[in-house]
Amino acid sequence: MIVAGGGKVGYYLTGALRAGGHEVTLIEKARQRYDLLQEAFGESVVLGDACEVTTLDQAGAARADLVAAVTGDDEDNLVICQMAKRKFKVRRVIARINNPKNEVTFQLLGIDETVSSTKLIYSLIEQEVEVADVIPLTALRKGNLELVEVALTVDSPTVGRRVRDIALPPNCVLAIVVRGESAEVVAGDTLFEAGDIIVAITPAACVQAFREALLGRGVPTS
């Protein structure tokens, strides 16, 4: 594996991967930072610009299974991933992105796996704030679907009803109900109770209709 960018993310990622028994080469272009990293990781640190073919080659990109580009600059991470994928045929590339808007751009330009700390923190904050609402857990890329979590309160119109009696928007699927410490797969005769947490899949465009179906109207939108 190759980690490109020896900032805080790259440093801790490399440490964690090594602890997990992986062979990792870390690339860093700043001399001073490189010296520091070499103290920690020894010979597995390469000094150079990971956007350059020669550096990637030196780090062993031709035989790498994975390249993670985690520098602080989105454009650098894009170029590193594109070079790794196209010049060195690395099968799996992951890019860190800072501007959440770039997620779509990266996909358009052929880099499908991105991680945005901005977006992660944002969704964590949303989960904290919207206790009684529909919380997005993750976006499923295929079919533009969202995995969401809904907590039922005593006011929810679905409480005391069975799944088969609830009218849902098209393509919405109630998957799992979490009750106390246990989780069970939702079936047609599952009876909802207040306090139930439902994990469901809904098309991104139907989130509002889905919310109304489960929690009723008058619930504030996010």
Place this chain on the structure above:
Amino acid sequence: MHVVVLGCGRVGATLAMALEAEGHSVAVIDRNREAFRRLSRGFKGKMVLGIGIDEDVLRKAGIERASGFAATTNGDNTNIMSAQIVKTRFRVPRVIARIYDPLRADAYRELGIDTMSSTLIGAGVCRDYLLDRPYHTVEEYQAVRDAPQGRNVMPERGR
């Protein structure tokens, strides 16, 4: 025609003014307002403050009606990324990226992005002048295998 120029450094500003002098409509993007001082007082084109990999900034510069786009910032990767966005998302017919690193320029040329390596062209022209040789074409200067700096010659391994 309408052209969007990214980067108002010496290359970008000179290009913008040259295009305007030939009667084209030009918009220049730079993330530093001071950079626009490189344009002459008479410059009538649009000056857009912002970063060139942001689609909203590109739209503000009129990218949707542009026939040409040139990325001339001093950041190779910014130029590469913006050129790809403009080409893929906005389907501008003529897109060029100025790239210092000859190997990166070569790699992206293979991927269908027109690139201009000022490093190779500059070094090649100087070499030909010094050796009193006839000048070559841009394509010849940009043929990376003849790169003037030995360390940048494409490694055989990894190709």
